[in-house]
Amino acid sequence: MERQTGTERVKRGLAEMLRGGVIMDVVTPEQAKIAEDAGAVAVMALERVPADIRRDGGVARMSDPAMIEGIKAAVTVPVMAKARIGHFAEAQVLEALGVDYVDESEVLTPADESHHIDKWAFTVPFVCGATNLGEALRRISEGAAMIRSKGEAGSGNIVEAVRHLRMILGDIRKITQADSAEVYAWAKELRAPVSLVQELHDTGRLPVPLFCAGGIATPADASLVMQLGAEAVFVGSGIFKSEDPAVRAKAIVEATAHFRDPHIVAKVSRGLGEAMKGQEIAELDVKLAERGW
Amino acid sequence: MKVGVLALQGDVSEHAQTLSDLGADPVEVRTPDALAAIDALILPGGESTTMSMLLESSGLFEPIASRLDDGMPAFGTCAGMILLAKDVLDGRADQRSFGVLDIAVRRNAFGRQVDSFESELDVDGLGTVHAVFIRAPYVERVGDGVEVLARVDDHPVLCREGRVFAAAFHPELSGDLRLHELFLREVS
Numbered sequence: 001m002e003r004q005t006g007t008e009r010v011k012r013g014l015a016e017m018l019r020g021g022v023i024m025d026v027v028t029p030e031q032a033k034i035a036e037d038a039g040a041v042a043v044m045a046l047e048r049v050p051a052d053i054r055r056d057g058g059v060a061r062m063s064d065p066a067m068i069e070g071i072k073a074a075v076t077v078p079v080m081a082k083a084r085i086g087h088f089a090e091a092q093v094l095e096a097l098g099v100d101y102v103d104e105s106e107v108l109t110p111a112d113e114s115h116h117i118d119k120w121a122f123t124v125p126f127v128c129g130a131t132n133l134g135e136a137l138r139r140i141s142e143g144a145a146m147i148r149s150k151g152e153a154g155s156g157n158i159v160e161a162v163r164h165l166r167m168i169l170g171d172i173r174k175i176t177q178a179d180s181a182e183v184y185a186w187a188k189e190l191r192a193p194v195s196l197v198q199e200l201h202d203t204g205r206l207p208v209p210l211f212c213a214g215g216i217a218t219p220a221d222a223s224l225v226m227q228l229g230a231e232a233v234f235v236g237s238g239i240f241k242s243e244d245p246a247v248r249a250k251a252i253v254e255a256t257a258h259f260r261d262p263h264i265v266a267k268v269s270r271g272l273g274e275a276m277k278g279q280e281i282a283e284l285d286v287k288l289a290e291r292g293w
Numbered sequence: 294m295k296v297g298v299l300a301l302q303g304d305v306s307e308h309a310q311t312l313s314d315l316g317a318d319p320v321e322v323r324t325p326d327a328l329a330a331i332d333a334l335i336l337p338g339g340e341s342t343t344m345s346m347l348l349e350s351s352g353l354f355e356p357i358a359s360r361l362d363d364g365m366p367a368f369g370t371c372a373g374m375i376l377l378a379k380d381v382l383d384g385r386a387d388q389r390s391f392g393v394l395d396i397a398v399r400r401n402a403f404g405r406q407v408d409s410f411e412s413e414l415d416v417d418g419l420g421t422v423h424a425v426f427i428r429a430p431y432v433e434r435v436g437d438g439v440e441v442l443a444r445v446d447d448h449p450v451l452c453r454e455g456r457v458f459a460a461a462f463h464p465e466l467s468g469d470l471r472l473h474e475l476f477l478r479e480v481s
Contacts, residue, residue: 261323
């Protein structure tokens with residue numbers, strides 16, 4: 001019996017399994033345990049959360065393999081890790097380490113100013129960020145098996161995540177109403193393959209799961225983006241930059257699972273301590289969401 | 294017939310779609326209230342540790358356990374298989390399962406995501422089924438009352454005990470309706 005690994009269905013399949021869940025940024029095995037205890041569906045192993053990357057400046061790169069292996073050993077849920085945009089050698093290393101998903105991420109400093117990684121060349125699946133539908137479709141055409149709206153990582157401010165989700169989902173709604181000639185015009189405007197735009201027109205949804213990242217800090221933030229149409233959430237700095245990470249992590253997991261029930265979101269939002277300190281987007285020196293093309 | 298799909302986390306919509314395609318009436322189950330209306334329950338794929346935590350916090354664990362003890366038919370895929378199993382190997386110490394299927398199942402037994410695969414599978418009574426295995430478990434011990442319907446390399450991956458069915462793979466992802474059809478036929 002022949003086993004086929006690394007197929008489109010197998011790559012997208014893991015993303016389907018994470019739906020309705022919370023993927024948490026962790027920088028130590030101890031944090032990974034806290035995340036898993038709180039019900040995280042997966043963890044993102046990295047050396048610094050985006051808020052600290054933003055504060056420290058300098059070039060942000062793939063994490064130390066020893067640190068990723070420590071986190072892999074600490075938990076049973078899937079472990080993701082970040083490679084720089086276009087840095088296929090970092091992605092090869094992450095695949096060799098056996099991570100379950102590679103995030104080709106704008107949170108790290110881009111390694112290539114015009115090319116993203118050819119993700120079809122890998123067995124490990126990739127998630128990529130997008131600020132609009134064209135960007136999402138270009139990443140899918142390069143082989144991304146999951147899209148996350150970028151938001152503004154490390155800002156603690158949900159406004160960019162909402163904007164990006166509304167851009168992506170709003171355009172999908174319009175495309176479902178397009179006639180056959182307009183489908184070609186949409187492909188041109190979005191700088192995306194006609195075949196993918198046609199598929200959107202026919203199905204009304206991206207061919208891969210759409211998750212949300214960048215700025216989620218509270219249970220109500222998670223409920224908001226899930227109601228807008230995200231299928232799961234990434235929480236980066238929002239958990240471990242808050243006063244009581246374990247309690248907040250569990251509350252965000254419950255709010256994501258029960259995002260349509262405001263009574264449950266209210267119940268889990270009580271007494272969580274201070275959320276991470278957020279920032280106005282206009283006051284940020286670097287806008288991470290602008291990285292990638 | 295109203296068939297519930299446990300909808301706390303995971304690939305709920307694929308199961309609901311498969312049930313609709315077969316003419317059944319899927320009901321998403323997130324609260325104990327929704328449980329009262331259903332005749333059978335599907336436990337989807339996802340992360341079993343997350344679902345186990347959410348079953349507790351949602352107050353669903355005990356009511357589902359009680360319905361299962363009363364003979365409610367159930368079908369679990371991947372994480373759902375783990376939730377139905379009597380014994381869970383390589384699980385978390387605090388991970389709970391319903392224990393209505395007398396098997397010992399090992400989590401992530403086929404390896405990590407790079408080892409996830411699809412393959413043709415011989416299923417007793419159905420013939421060849423295209424199966425998708427995602428960080429999948431397999432069964433290491435089977436109790437006397439359990440029938441093994443398919444294996445990969447001698448490891449059971451599809452089992453039933455009376456009206457409780459469990460698959461280590463994801464029939465809901467491959468567009469093959471026959472396993473869900475078998476389940477619905479057996480429980481109706």
